[in-house]
Amino acid sequence: MSKRVKEILSWYSSDSPGTLANIARLLNHGRLGGTGKLVILPVDQGFEHGPARSFAKNPSGYDPRYHFELAIAAGCNAYAAPLGFLEAGAAEFAGDIPLILKLNNSDSLYGGNDPCPAVTGSVDDALRLGASAIGFTIYPASAARETMYAQIRALSEEAKRKGLAVVVWSYPRGSGISKKGETAVDVVAYAAQIAAQLGAHLIKVKPPTEHIEQDAARKVYESEKIPVATLADRIRHVVQSAFNGRRIVIFSGGEAKGREDVLNEIRGIAEGGGFGSIVGRNSFQRAKADGVALLHDIMDIYSNT
Amino acid sequence: MSKRVKEILSWYSSDSPGTLANIARLLNHGRLGGTGKLVILPVDQGFEHGPARSFAKNPSGYDPRYHFELAIAAGCNAYAAPLGFLEAGAAEFAGDIPLILKLNNSDSLYGGNDPCPAVTGSVDDALRLGASAIGFTIYPASAARETMYAQIRALSEEAKRKGLAVVVWSYPRGSGISKKGETAVDVVAYAAQIAAQLGAHLIKVKPPTEHIEQDAARKVYESEKIPVATLADRIRHVVQSAFNGRRIVIFSGGEAKGREDVLNEIRGIAEGGGFGSIVGRNSFQRAKADGVALLHDIMDIYSNT
Amino acid sequence: MSKRVKEILSWYSSDSPGTLANIARLLNHGRLGGTGKLVILPVDQGFEHGPARSFAKNPSGYDPRYHFELAIAAGCNAYAAPLGFLEAGAAEFAGDIPLILKLNNSDSLYGGNDPCPAVTGSVDDALRLGASAIGFTIYPASAARETMYAQIRALSEEAKRKGLAVVVWSYPRGSGISKKGETAVDVVAYAAQIAAQLGAHLIKVKPPTEHIEQDAARKVYESEKIPVATLADRIRHVVQSAFNGRRIVIFSGGEAKGREDVLNEIRGIAEGGGFGSIVGRNSFQRAKADGVALLHDIMDIYSNT
Amino acid sequence: MSKRVKEILSWYSSDSPGTLANIARLLNHGRLGGTGKLVILPVDQGFEHGPARSFAKNPSGYDPRYHFELAIAAGCNAYAAPLGFLEAGAAEFAGDIPLILKLNNSDSLYGGNDPCPAVTGSVDDALRLGASAIGFTIYPASAARETMYAQIRALSEEAKRKGLAVVVWSYPRGSGISKKGETAVDVVAYAAQIAAQLGAHLIKVKPPTEHIEQDAARKVYESEKIPVATLADRIRHVVQSAFNGRRIVIFSGGEAKGREDVLNEIRGIAEGGGFGSIVGRNSFQRAKADGVALLHDIMDIYSNT
């Protein structure tokens, strides 16, 4: 057990040894094992965006086993997916890689400004499938946010009692903010804080832009001269916003984009002290060798920072 | 146990032997037993559309025993119905044919764009009646979809713990999509994916049309040149969308229609790699001999593909 | 045990001996005992319409014992009432007459188009009071119908496990249909089917009118030439709609009316193969001797058919 | 479904359709399927007598998969074994043969005259493993018999509620009777009666000898001139003692012995109206081909009677 991992675990001293062991499992697995950094493969896009939009570009991805294989080949710290995808491979790949069972999901067949995902799995499912953590998405700024907060509260309490870790995807979205505001630096920092206050062990947010959404916040950013000019600045601020860096904050990559764009973003995240990335479409929508190569490059950035 | 059935069972390696045995039971019964193909008789129309609309054409169908007899005479893999219909024959026909207890149902006495069926049976009812599986309908695109997803999540977890199989009818419908969109190829493929991610063992969808409903999807179908011109093309795409063919996907026949229309549709489904059909009105609204003959012709198409 | 009662019991072969014994108890008690016909006294109007509207005409009816006495004096098959009325006489008349505990009730102090009665008793109450059956009202066509279906699902499962019979009052009402549609022949037949599919042993509906409410149904009634001209025709159709006559369907008398009107209606029900009547206001709002005499006349019509 | 199986099922009319379906499953599987006769492979000797005594003669039997294969190859109606043996093959052979999970077992490392096996599995284990029935051994004549009766009462109630069948091994043994008395005709008949009264669907007893153990019984056997001279006589009497033949009674083969001895005994059982045999050591302690051949010969005797 590396010093850094020991240090990170010390931040979670209220948690049971079972939960600590599962956090350690996430931190110690794969090519970044022991560095305190994580790169996680998440594949919920089949549910969230539909199969063709998710997998047509690299049709291997229609097969649930592909994503286990990709995460293992790339040496990711963990693989996160909804119930069906995990059930379709958890026995075959048992023990090969830490799993995160995503317990809520939204599809895109019904619009609406104020998303509230359905709960699609349970903590007992996570135990049955051998997952190290549950995953849960909250949408602060949605009119339905309180439903989600209440759900994660109950699920998180149960998960902690049963020795699992809790990963919260905190994505502000809904009628409370503008589209641009979803990635505003004040909003992303706030989202990280909410997830931390809800008791998340790992927090996933989006890389923040320079935009500031809320007037009340803007005044403070200006008066206190909080630096938000570079991505590294903003990441630093978001990590600080999650208990002064005493919670693991990782960043999503978002839509598929060019290789260099991805890597530049990662450099900013790493420089700003981000704990790592969740890389979905940018990995599984590439040919396998390319996806693995890109994930390795991302990991190299983190391990060299 | 045929090689093909063994292969299909291998896709469900996270499930208990009890659930595997019940999936095997569905696959091994009747004239298609062992081929990996299924033709199932579903009769929920009395509840869903009302008795006269369902049974007046062939009044034998008012009697619940008729449908057991029809399914047995035709050599179907299973018979699926709501609680009352199964209770009215499950003892008399115990052991004659695998049963699927449909656990939710909607009637047509109340309209509304966003259906949410009532839960009308339990997993323990399924055990008591000797059913091999529970059936459940979800309506993605309904404003109430999250309620349904949450219900099937809980029922499915319980059914799996008790050794039953889970069959999900996935019918997009509601204010999220257009009427035409209900059978759009992108929407049907998405519906199959959602059911698979929710943990269904068998998935029932409608045969898809060439229409594409969602703009975001259309771009991908065009850029990736996903073939959707023929029914077989579209079926192939839908089956691929259900975990690359590693979930059993069967297709409904829809409204009663002419014999040749039915058989042509089946030929397309079979050619595209569909696992079979659920044939309700097209079988029980015909005279018994005709219904059986049509079901046999349908089975012959599947067994010769 | 008469042949006819044996035959009727054979329709419920999925049920436990306890439930069968309670159905037999209902069928074998009173002046119609053994004929397969039933006349039941229901008194829930105090709750549903208020005391004065219900009992002022014949003030004896304010006393809960009166209705036990009336039902016993008339030789009814059973007496059905809400919790309070049964508690007020169940000990005194223990063993005198089969009881049906009505488990949900609505009052008239709050309006609204879409009724959803409150659950006002339990299966354990029914056991404690020595009832042979639970009673439950559903309002198909109400926006709240799914709540009621879910409630009766759970209560019915429990009642069956504990050896009781289940009586469902199926009264379409609510914003899904017109006022006239509440007794339309298509709607009443549909209501009988829904109750049967929900697993009811006895089903109570209203005598249907010639009106047809739903367009989709009208086409079938016309094309299949379903006879609905006489009350007997319509009753026959409703009984057929309840599993081809393999569920006990009885009819309510509705509002108080003239003696001959009542008897004429009964003649139509009997001729059409109805299993009997529930006669409330037309019996207890008359002087006792008159009420008993009318009930006897009604029973005579059934026993002579 | 054959007439004979239908007739047998009619004896269990208090049971749920689920239980009936599982009894049907046992009766309809294998080479004797549909005849109303059963040959079952039971392998609990590893637990009861130890591995070397059970399997050294034919070391293939050390492997749990061997017994599944033997039962399938021989076309037995079912395979019965303790938890560990079923867990070691239930997934691989899911759906291949009905299973009976033996829920209690004794080992031979502790002596004592009054055996009381430990409960080593649960009804939920049976569901999880896809078993059609639970099996349970009672030792009437043991000082601990009431413990066993209480255990099977509770397990049987649960099994019936969950749609399983109940098989009781009824082996009088203990300080209440002599060693010779364990197979005395009065005692075996009594054991069959006890199992039937405890609610067993299938009853397994030992072939009775001519010996009569109890004085009180002897008087009746003599005064009523109950024929017990031939094995067929005695089998007839035992079957009569299990509700006049309205419960399925099968007979154990006991210790390994010569082929002709086995077959002669079967002829007596078949002639006396026994429903079949449980054949353990005489099948799995032979080479596989020999075991299968013997089982086939046994089945032929039953199917030709």
Place this chain on the structure above:
Amino acid sequence: MSKRVKEILSWYSSDSPGTLANIARLLNHGRLGGTGKLVILPVDQGFEHGPARSFAKNPSGYDPRYHFELAIAAGCNAYAAPLGFLEAGAAEFAGDIPLILKLNNSDSLYGGNDPCPAVTGSVDDALRLGASAIGFTIYPASAARETMYAQIRALSEEAKRKGLAVVVWSYPRGSGISKKGETAVDVVAYAAQIAAQLGAHLIKVKPPTEHIEQDAARKVYESEKIPVATLADRIRHVVQSAFNGRRIVIFSGGEAKGREDVLNEIRGIAEGGGFGSIVGRNSFQRAKADGVALLHDIMDIYSNT
């Protein structure tokens, strides 16, 4: 994941992915990770024999952290201990080594020939402490064996449902056998079989002697010429007795003894196909460096076989 580990996992196909992942965790950790062999450090002697007898020789062992450190330093596959010892280090060493929570323990302050340990922990304790498995001791041949079998039945069912592995210490002891019989080859083989039939994933027994305890068994060992002359012969027989080698069987080292005696015994176990050793007193009663060195030598023997 090595081929051998994959092969071993395939023996447990009835288990959930969670349980498989925990078995994999035990097999993949430490210096023997991936070889299919295990060396486990068990420290329950403080409870079983008292502190001075256990720890005075090497007083570091009084400190619960010492045993974590020893197991980690030596690269053991797992560390097994009762509740208190695990609670005293599970947080500090979270994620460092797989843990096995021993759920029952006996102290030596009360004598008696027929031991029955107290249950001193729960499955939920195991989850809370992050253990990969529960451990449980049974004493076949004790008059109280049935109590222990019933306890492990219930604990094992719960552990499997919650995704844990089950390790059974099977130590025949009690008034049913002689002192010498406790390690007799027939008895040890029988003990392994009993644990396997009870559903254990890993089985721990003592190295067997040439003595044969039971007369009925002796006949078979002689007639079937089962080789038991060398330790390797006997180990081979014991492993065969645990489902023909399809269950993981490991051997205890017993009392502290000389280094060469220990290693010679290990050579015999390894040669006979044993899956590994549990080494307690022989490791923690030595100075740490010696203990580690001995454990490494033991591991080397296993990895070179």
